Amino acid sequence: MTSENPDLHFLAQPRDGLPDITHENIAEAIDALRHGTGPFAVDTERAMGIRYSNRAYLVQVKRAGAGIFLIDPVGIEDQLSDLASVMDDEWILHAADQDLPSLRELGLEPERVFDTELAGLILGFDRVSLQAMIADELGFGLAKEHSDADWSQRPLGPELRAYAALDVDLLLELRQSLIEKLHEAHRWEWFVQECNEVQYRLPNPPHPQPWRKAVKYAKLPDQRALGMLRELWITRDELAKHRDLAPGKVLPNKLLANLAARKPRSLADVKNSSLFRSRSRRRDVEIWWDAINRAWSLPQAQLPERRFQYARDPFPPVQRWEKLDPQAAQRWSKLRQAVLDHAEMLGIRQEVVLKPRIQKQLAWEGWNSADQLRERLTQFGARPWQIEQVSLALSSKRATR
Incomplete structure (x- = not known):
């Protein structure tokens, strides 16, 4: 039982007991899973914010008949x-x-995906965390207080193993409950399309100048300071990779930016900086000075520009549309309201009906016919069910004008 909801049955560990870690005995696990039946409940634990990589330090798997x-x-x-x-x-x-x-990095790939979070979104659940959905659908409360743990540490104690195992213990039952609801709501095909999209989604391209993410933490006076920030960022990334630490653990972005803003003139300036009072940070002072010194040596032509415009979206900020393209601004207003109204009618979030980025791209580029509307939505990455619902939303909006 839980104090928040006395009707929930609280689980501190999996119902069939706490499993040990599988490592050298991986062949035994593979054999047991081979003789199980049905789909696999799968999860991973990583060490984001602690380690450099996004690798999986633990893979949890459950299958009926195998455990x-x-x-x-x-x-x-x-x-x-x-x-x-x-x-x-x-x-x-x-x-x-x-x-x-992280599972693909290990060579593990599903034939198809059943994403319980996507099911909750398609069905219009108010809460779509795993803990909330299991509580609402199955009546179980989970012990979930180790989300920020260091999963790279060994050994993993019983509390961490219980936390990890609970992430897959009830997924089989949750899947069955959601299947029934999706069919009842006539949204099964919507769900299948969303699962296919997430399974085959390509990763976003990397930011061409990721060091600019730290600019907001300090007022950098000129291009030379920007060059120092860039060199410090590159050096920190190399150091973090070598030590297998999250970059922020080596030196936080705020300190990186403040150091560049000061434009130290010597190693002594860096050593005497109030930014390096702790012993752990002082050990790298000479490394930071080397990066700063490189920036001092760069010719002006090799320094970064003061302003850098990078946008993944093929349209300007919406706030500028009225001045740049009043017709696009008018399309955006009508499209946005149509999607909001339709989403409310369906009982789901507007970003599930159509991502705001696609809404903006469609409004910016416009369309001249129903066929062109569908073509452009397909081109922008909307799924067939979304194209149908947006078309209905817009036709309904016209009918009520």
Whole structure:
């Protein structure tokens, strides 16, 4: 029972007991999973914000008839080909886009995806966290207080193992409950299209100048200071990768920007800076000075520009539309309201009906006919069910004018 909701049955560990870590005995886990039946409930634990990479430090797998396995993949990556073959089936994940990249790094790939978070969004659930959906659908409360743990540490104690195992313990039952609701709501095809999209989604291209993310933390007086920030950022990234630490653990963005803003003239200036009072930070002072010194040596032509315009979106900020293209601004106003009204009628969030980025791109470029509307929505990445619903929303808006 929980104090927040006395009707929930609280689980501190999986219903069939707490599993051990699978590592050297991976062959036994693979054999057990091979003899199980049905889809695989899958999750990962990473160490984002602690380690440099986004690799999976733990892979949780459950299958009916096999039980739960907590697989430590570190050091046995070359032994997972049989696991990949066995798991070439449907996977049940919650927020699949978070886990699929690190699983692919291990050579693990699903035949198809069942994303419970996407199901909740399609069905219009108010809360779509795994904990909330399991509570609402199955009546279980989960012990979920270790989300920020260091999953790269070894050994993993019983509390961390219980936390990890609970992430997959109830996914099979949750899937069944959601399947019934999706069919009842006549939204099964919508859900399938969303799962296909997340399964085959390409990663976003990297930012061409990621160091500019730190500019907001300090007033950088000129291009030379910007060059120092760039050199410090590159140096920090190399250091973080070498030490397998999150870059912010080596030196936070705020300190990086403040150091560049001061434009130190010597190693002594860096050493005497109030930014490096702790012993752990002072050990790298000479490394930071080397980066700053490189920036001092750069010719003016090699320094970064003061202003840099980078936009992944093929349209300007909406606030400028009225001046740049009044017709686009008018289209945006009508499209936005039509999508909002239609989403409210469906009982789901407007960004589920159509991502705001696609809404803006459509409004900016416009359309001259129903066919062109569909063509452009397809081109911009909308799924067939979204194209149908947006077309209905716009036709309904015209009918009520």
